[in-house]
Amino acid sequence: MKVEDIKKILIVGGGTMGQQTALICALHGYDVAMHDISMEILEKGFERLKKNCIRITASGEFTPEEGEAAIKRIILTDKPEIAAQDADLIIESVPEDPALKAKIFASFHELCKPETVFTTNTSTLVPSMFAHAVGRPEKFCAFHFHDIAITKIVDIMPHPGTDPETIALVREFAIKIGQIPIELKTENHGYVFNNMLMAFIGSALTLASRKVASVEDIDRSWMGVLHTPLGPFGMIDSIGIDTVWKVTDFWAQKRQDKHALGNAAFLREYVDKGDLGVKTGRGFYEYPAPAFAKKDFLTSGK
């Protein structure tokens, strides 16, 4: 398949990342099917996607007309067989659970045409963990996005069985949707920026869970020195506390690391209350007007 042959993108999982990848593909002229387990979840996600679209068009990168046209290119469906119809490229964004991802790939392998390229947006798992389930391992790699409101960096990570043509195709597609591809040469649990990010998030969580400093002061310290618009806890809220918990817990259990287990338990308290961050309106901060975004956050000491 050539990049010009890619016309329709199937987004599996309509959550935080599914909405973002759907929008960026649609804004660049692709037809998109967004698939999730229920229409209720999809419709709720679509409302957030539309708000994101307004924010992007307000920044001037796309005109409001382009934004409206993009929204019309997206269809929502909870039926896998409809989602799979004519899909040329799959971008999977379901929760960070290897068994779930493997199951989804196996079922879409049955439903999609043989040429369809499969990609996973996994944050910390590696594609060889599901390559066996994909049924077309040579047409499979990781294609990992960050928050599209912050950056255009995307990672492409093959597994040992990925066809170099697949890597080249996904790379060309990334450029077509206005992104900056970073290609990993070796499989790694964590991409280039993510590897560094998880180390600093882990350190911030250990400081907070051991009550060395408050969440606000940890963010204040980071923001005050590096002049960033948000600190580690603002970032965890934006990623989704449940997602960061899953990743932290997975590795904490695997490595039986004392600090990481404490970090996972600290995050779990928020997950159990349903305070998942920006997506639920409350996490370490309250949204849409989090304290760290206020003008006097650095100096207020609160």
Ligand SMILES: NC(=O)c1ccc[n+]([C@@H]2O[C@H](COP(=O)([O-])OP(=O)(O)OC[C@H]3O[C@@H](n4cnc5c(N)ncnc54)[C@H](O)[C@@H]3O)[C@@H](O)[C@H]2O)c1
């Ligand atoms: N949140 C981030 O900042 C971020 C960034 C890059 C990559 N990722 C990765 O993207 C993936 C998704 O993360 P997210 O933050 O979007 O999670 P999320 O919880 O916001 O969304 C996941 C969605 O998948 C849906 N889903 C669950 N089972 C499904 C199934 N069987 N079929 C179809 N849909 C199903 C859920 O209903 C939910 O809407 C994870 O692998 C995560 O590691 C997340």
